Amino acid sequence: MQETNLPTRPNPFPDVAPFKFFNKKTNETDDVHLTEWIWQVQYVDETGGTLHQYDFDTNKFHQFKEIDTSRPLIFRMVHAQDKSKPIYTLLFNPLTMKLIHFYRNGMLNNLTQFPRLHVFGYEVSVLGRITKTFMVIQPDGSLIVTNDMENIHF
């Protein structure tokens, strides 16, 4: 196999030490670098508690699937370092909603990479019909709300 060293997606915060994630598939601890927009969860039931995608207290990274979506919670998207950016908040009701979060990535044939789009939102089922609402954080920090991700283009 020929390996070609090509620029991968640049680390937006090269001065920040990577967070640690224990990968159960490989049984190894992976380094996970900070990304521009990060999620933070606050559980609002009697038990309470928080879960942060990047935990600055423990230096641990948490995957989205670690969120206990059977509990009511507040889901926030915050910029990792720029406190002047808005905080986007979703009030999540586990009885009626399914939580959504992913990155949309694109590249061209010469491996030019588009800025990553940070997407969060929820899915609801009404009389058997599923409706999704996506909140798409643009590279400048502005927000687009849509029910059809195919309306969002690089």
Place this chain on the structure above:
Amino acid sequence: MAATVTIAESNGAGETVTASITNTNMGSTDAINLNPVTYPLTPNTRSYAKYQRFNVQAMGGSSSIDNLKVWRTGALGTGGTHSHVTNARESSYGGAATYAQPVNTAITGADQAMPTSEPSGPNLGIGGSLAGALTATGYSDYLIHQIVTDASATAGSSSTMNYQYDETA
């Protein structure tokens, strides 16, 4: 930070895999990153097919890669009726294609028109399914595509391939 994903290409009889290509230029030979000026197409011929895959080189803490989409933007050129054919499709997906040494003839199953705008849903599968996902390092299904020219084709066309994927962190 997130997953490291490149586009890999396979060439030759024994399948030489290049983990990350620098271009997807089509031409009159089977090679990666080729210079089309050096390997131009003769009018009324096909380019050597490209066998490419999304290559997840590292998950970077993310849990899955899915919803793969490929399309071309830009015209194919003037001077005739040309087409860009592929196995990628949103419906009646043919499953994971098998690698074969690239040829410059028609390939069964790779006869769909390459989309010229973002498809509404995934059009390249993982593990043979458009609903598939990569949860560890590995490859997507093969994307097979080639250019078909006619007798009136003129030189000098340039367009852009787009590769898109979703990533759950």
